[in-house]
Amino acid sequence: MTDAVASHRVSRGPWATALRRLSRDKAAMVCLAVFILIVIVSLLAPAYASWANTDPFRSTLDATVMIDGQEIPVMEQSTEGLGLGYTPIGPTWELGNYFLGADNQGRDVMARLLYGGRNSLLIAGASTVITILLATVIGLAAGFFGGVTDTILSRILDVLWAFPVYLLAISLSIVLIAHGIDLGVITLEAGSLWLPIFIIGIVYIPYIARPIRGQVLALRRSEFVLAAIGLGVPEHRILLRDILPNVSTTLIVFVPLMLAINMLTESALSFLSIGVQPPDASWGTIIQDGQGLLYTRPWVALAPGLAIALTVLVLNVLGDGLRDALDPRSKIRLGGD
Amino acid sequence: MTAAPLLEARNVTKQFVIGNRFTAQGLRTVHAVDAVSLKIMPGETVGLVGESGCGKSTLGRCMTRLYDITGGELYFEGVDITTKTLRQMRPLRQRMQMVFQDPYASLNPRRRIRDLIAEPLRVHLRLSETEVRDRVRQLLDVVGLSPDHMDRFPHEFSGGQRQRIGIARAIALEPSLIVADEPVSALDVSVQAQIVNLLADLQERLNLTYVFIAHDLSVVRQVSTRIAVMYLGSIVELGSANDIFAKPSHPYTQALISAVPQPDLKKAGERKRIVLTGDVPSPINPPQGCRFHPRCPFATDKCREERPVLTEMAGTRSVACHYPLTA
Numbered sequence: 001m002t003d004a005v006a007s008h009r010v011s012r013g014p015w016a017t018a019l020r021r022l023s024r025d026k027a028a029m030v031c032l033a034v035f036i037l038i039v040i041v042s043l044l045a046p047a048y049a050s051w052a053n054t055d056p057f058r059s060t061l062d063a064t065v066m067i068d069g070q071e072i073p074v075m076e077q078s079t080e081g082l083g084l085g086y087t088p089i090g091p092t093w094e095l096g097n098y099f100l101g102a103d104n105q106g107r108d109v110m111a112r113l114l115y116g117g118r119n120s121l122l123i124a125g126a127s128t129v130i131t132i133l134l135a136t137v138i139g140l141a142a143g144f145f146g147g148v149t150d151t152i153l154s155r156i157l158d159v160l161w162a163f164p165v166y167l168l169a170i171s172l173s174i175v176l177i178a179h180g181i182d183l184g185v186i187t188l189e190a191g192s193l194w195l196p197i198f199i200i201g202i203v204y205i206p207y208i209a210r211p212i213r214g215q216v217l218a219l220r221r222s223e224f225v226l227a228a229i230g231l232g233v234p235e236h237r238i239l240l241r242d243i244l245p246n247v248s249t250t251l252i253v254f255v256p257l258m259l260a261i262n263m264l265t266e267s268a269l270s271f272l273s274i275g276v277q278p279p280d281a282s283w284g285t286i287i288q289d290g291q292g293l294l295y296t297r298p299w300v301a302l303a304p305g306l307a308i309a310l311t312v313l314v315l316n317v318l319g320d321g322l323r324d325a326l327d328p329r330s331k332i333r334l335g336g337d
Numbered sequence: 338m339t340a341a342p343l344l345e346a347r348n349v350t351k352q353f354v355i356g357n358r359f360t361a362q363g364l365r366t367v368h369a370v371d372a373v374s375l376k377i378m379p380g381e382t383v384g385l386v387g388e389s390g391c392g393k394s395t396l397g398r399c400m401t402r403l404y405d406i407t408g409g410e411l412y413f414e415g416v417d418i419t420t421k422t423l424r425q426m427r428p429l430r431q432r433m434q435m436v437f438q439d440p441y442a443s444l445n446p447r448r449r450i451r452d453l454i455a456e457p458l459r460v461h462l463r464l465s466e467t468e469v470r471d472r473v474r475q476l477l478d479v480v481g482l483s484p485d486h487m488d489r490f491p492h493e494f495s496g497g498q499r500q501r502i503g504i505a506r507a508i509a510l511e512p513s514l515i516v517a518d519e520p521v522s523a524l525d526v527s528v529q530a531q532i533v534n535l536l537a538d539l540q541e542r543l544n545l546t547y548v549f550i551a552h553d554l555s556v557v558r559q560v561s562t563r564i565a566v567m568y569l570g571s572i573v574e575l576g577s578a579n580d581i582f583a584k585p586s587h588p589y590t591q592a593l594i595s596a597v598p599q600p601d602l603k604k605a606g607e608r609k610r611i612v613l614t615g616d617v618p619s620p621i622n623p624p625q626g627c628r629f630h631p632r633c634p635f636a637t638d639k640c641r642e643e644r645p646v647l648t649e650m651a652g653t654r655s656v657a658c659h660y661p662l663t664a
Contacts, residue, residue, distance in 0.1 A: 013490060014447055223442035229423065230403055231457045231506065232430030241456075245447040 018249075021325035028321025031314035038311055042117035049111045052096040056111035057279040063106055065089060065098050074098070074106045091299050100299050103289045109300050116281035116304060121311075123197050123275075123282065124263035130201025131258055132251055135208035139247070142209070143216025144239055154213070161206040169265060172199045173274035191277040200265050208254055215247050249326040253319060260315035267308055283308050341415060342376035343514055343546050344400060344433075349373045350408035351392070351399050355621075368620050369395040371570035372409065374647065379513065382540065382547040384561030384578065386554060386593070388617055392570040393550045394438070397516045400548065401435050402426050413514075431461050434507040438519035440499030444491040450477075450502055451487040457509045476505040479542075480535060497528035501535065508539060516548040521556060533560055554597045558582055563653070566590045569628040570620055572647055576654035586654060586661040588633050589613075627659070635660055 012020075022028055049056055063074045075086040088102035100109040142153040160168070176199065180190040188194045219225055220243070228238045263283075269275030270284025278285065283304035290301025351370040358364050370392045377383055385393045398404045400411065402418055410419045413429060421429075434457075437443035444453055454473045458464055464472070474484040480501040491499060500520060507515055517536065521529040533556060539545060551557045557564060557578070564581050566574040566589065574587040585591040592611040613632045618624050626644050630636040639659050647657040654663075 013449070223437050223439055224445045226398075226403055227435065227437055227443045227503075227506075228445075228456070230401055230430065230435040231460065232427040233456060233460050234427065235423070237460065241448070241452075242445050246445070 014249075018325045022321055025321040025325065028318050028325075031317040031321070034314045035311065035318060038117065038307075038314075039121060042114055042121055045111065045114035045118050048096075048114050049108075052108060052111060054108040054111050056107050056115055056281065059105040059107065061086075061106045065092070067092055067094075067097075074102045087296050088293065088300075090297055100303050101297055103286070103297075103300050104293060105289075109286070109303060112281045112286055113283075113303050113307065116283045116286050117307060119193065119276055119280060119282040120263055120266055120284070120308075123193060123200065123266045124259050126194075126197040127200035127204075127262045127266075128255060128258040130197065131204045131208060131262070132254065134201070135205045136212060136244075136247075136251060138205065139209040139212025140216055140239060140243065143213040144220055144235075144243065146217075146220075150213075153209075157206040157209055160203065161210075163203075165203050165265070166268065169199055169203045169269060170272065170274065172203070173269055173272075177274050177277070191280075193276065193280070196266055196269055196275045200262050200269075203265075204258065204261065208251075208258070211250065212247055215250060216243055219243050219246055253323045253326060256315045256319035256322060260312040260319070263308065263311060263315075267304075340379060342412070343379045343414060344377040344548075345412040346373055346375045346396075346400060346409065347411075348409035349375075349396070349399055349406050349411060351395055351404060352407045365621050368570050368623055370399060370406075371623075373567075373570075373572055374409075375565060375572065375575070377514065377546060377548060379546050380544065381562040382549055382560050384557035384564040385548060385550045385567060386552060386557050386564060387567035389552060390617060390620070391567045392620070393552075393567050394518050396567070397435070397518045397548060397550050401430075401433055401516050403435070428461075431457075431510045432513045434510070434512040434515050436500070436503050436507050436515060436517040436520045439523055440496050440503055441491075441523075443503055444499055446491055448490075449487070450489050450491070450494075453491070453502060454506050454509060457506060461510055472509070476509055479508070479539070480505040481531075495528075496524050497531060500524060500528075500532055504532075504535065504539070508543060508545075511543055512545070514546045514548070516550070518550045519552070520549075522551060522553060529556065536560065554593060558597075566593065569617060569623055571628060571657065572655075573629065573657045574655070575647065576652075580652070580654055584663045586650065586656040586663045587629075587658045588635055588662065589629050591662060627657075629658075 054060075061075050064071045065074055066072075072089065074089055076089060077086055088104060088106060089098060090101045092098045092101070095110075098108055098110070100113065103109050103112065138153050138157065142150040173196065176188075176195055178190055180192065180195065181188045181198070188198060225238060225242055228242050233241075266275055266282060267284035267287070270282045271288045273285075273288065276282035276285050286304040287301045290297070290299075290304070293300050349370060350368075350372050353367040353369055354364055355367055356362055356365045373396055375383070385396065387393045395404065399406045402411070402421065406419065410417065412418065413433060416429070418426065418429065451470075451473055454476055455469045458469050458472055473487060477484045477486065482498060482501050482505070486494075491502070494502065500523075504520075520536070521532050524532060536547065536549075537560060540547060547560070549557060549560050561578045564576065564578050565572045566581070566587065568589050574581065574585065574590045576586075581590060582594060585594050592613050595609065595611040611634070615632045618628070618631060624631055626642045627633070627636070627640040628644070630640040633640065637659070643659070645657045645659045647655045649655045650661065650663070
């Protein structure tokens with residue numbers, strides 16, 4: 001037998017195997033690197049702002065900028081028609097000096113883009129955590145305990161599910177954004193970043209809780225769970241040791257996909273002015289700022305748009321890679337095994 | 338055998354309700370186990386045999402209370418466990434364990450062997466981690482696996498090795514009763530013999546009582562002291578293994594035994610093969626009277642109308658037939 005030879009080999013667990021598979025997926029690794037880069041650059045927003053000596057949250061209509069030794073006002077007076085309107089300057093393509101130009105308040109778009117990215121990522125990340133946590137708890141409880149628990153939880157999910165996501169998110173936002181929430185335990189002030197986080201976190205729960213519940217339902221009837229009951233293992237231990245590890249791969253695959261979806265939702269809400277509130281920036285709010293300048297200064301809207309598209313793209317490819325790596329039936333073969 | 342039974346089933350019945358009340362067929366009841374009475378004595382091995390779908394696995398799972406039973410009573414070590422909840426059953430499970438048929442499905446693929454075998458120890462006993470580790474090593478050794486395999490995952494083992502892991506887990510708490518649900522039917526024949534020998538060896542060492550569920554009569558004959566033959570949810574014949582194989586009383590038992598492959602060619606020529614006609618009736622709609630009458634070569638009008646009960650004959654033999662063959 002080969003056992004004698006291999007007996008001291010350290011056995012690779014399912015997690016280590018998945019990680020190895022993922023590390024061999026070039027597209028996924030590139031996307032992971034790009035995503036990490038986006039996160040790091042966004043986190044450096046305050047550093048960039050202080051280095052560029054600009055305040056991205058204050059109107060600076062009378063500021064000036066040095067280009068090729070010439071001092072030019074940030075807001076250029078229109079030369080057409082009656083000459084009444086002002087147009088912000090376009091991209092200088094010079095880092096730290098209105099790289100992407102200014103918006104209609106005379107603020108540095110590049111600095112706002114970085115701050116906006118920070119907020120967009122924060123909202124997407126925090127709402128993903130909320131969605132995954134709550135959906136896992138609901139899915140596990142409904143699938144494992146069944147009966148009345150399942151009926152109640154599933155009907156609640158059905159109610160959430162019955163609304164189109166954006167309709168629900170928009171309605172909740174419109175109601176809550178002006179007044180905030182006061183639930184006694186949790187108080188979220190109007191204009192707080194936690195409002196969009198909370199709203200986005202809630203609306204996607206059924207999309208994860210449902211499949212988790214289905215998986216738990218199947219695992220509940222699996223022979224190894226029956227065996228655990230036969231061994232006299234308490235229910236909470238079965239849930240944590242036998243069931244949760246077997247749904248965790250699904251949860252992990254959902255994370256990058258939820259990040260992407262949540263980021264899109266946040267941008268949509270912010271674009272409709274019911275997400276991140278001014279003067280705070282997010283990629284959605286910057287697009288809205290740029291909407292009126294689309295013909296003269298397209299980069300104001302284009303830059304955050306491209307940022308969203310790139311981030312969502314890399315997250316999706318990463319999600320696909322993760323799914324391939326974690327799926328035990330995946331066809332990818334590893335050399336050396 | 339006059340001692341108190343380790344496990345006693347009195348008229349145990351298990352019905353499953355299937356279907357949907359809103360469809361044309363509506364809700365249907367599957368009579369999986371139908372009023373089975375059986376006493377398991379300490380130290381013996383009772384073989385439960387029957388065709389697929391006759392309710393033997395369901396009966397096994399009812400006896401260990403993995404399923405709630407629909408009717409009847411169950412006693413384990415004299416204690417009524419008929420209506421005990423899962424939580425109330427937990428302490429009793431130290432002395433009552435199960436080995437499952439499918440060694441691939443019954444081990445959690447995401448846990449290491451060490452944790453799988455240690456699970457009952459951690460749940461029931463207060464041992465230090467070093468004690469648990471030593472015990473797991475010892476158990477692996479007992480079932481014939483190398484303690485070096487502790488840190489591996491189930492997918493790295495063959496079917497026979499996995500079944501050994503399942504057995505190690507079942508004997509970890511030194512139970513008095515093990516219900517083995519077709520423990521060898523998923524294995525290769527050569528591996529079957531190893532596992533059967535291991536089980537026999539453990540029985541001697543640990544003073545175990547087995548309920549051995551199988552559809553392979555030659556395996557059952559080898560391990561069992563007594564045999565219960567099941568047909569469509571009921572026991573049709575019960576008796577010592579040797580008696581039943583030598584002289585089956587129930588026509589169904591006779592047919593089953595005649596189907597066992599005979600390795601001795603001379604004897605095989607003499608043997609009369611009884612081939613049953615028809616299929617096993619659906620347990621949703623079992624036949625009136627004797628459940629076996631549609632397929633029985635000796636059926637009379639009485640069989641079609643009146644259902645025979647399991648009655649004791651000479652010695653330890655019981656048969657549920659109006660016209661037993663050995664009367």
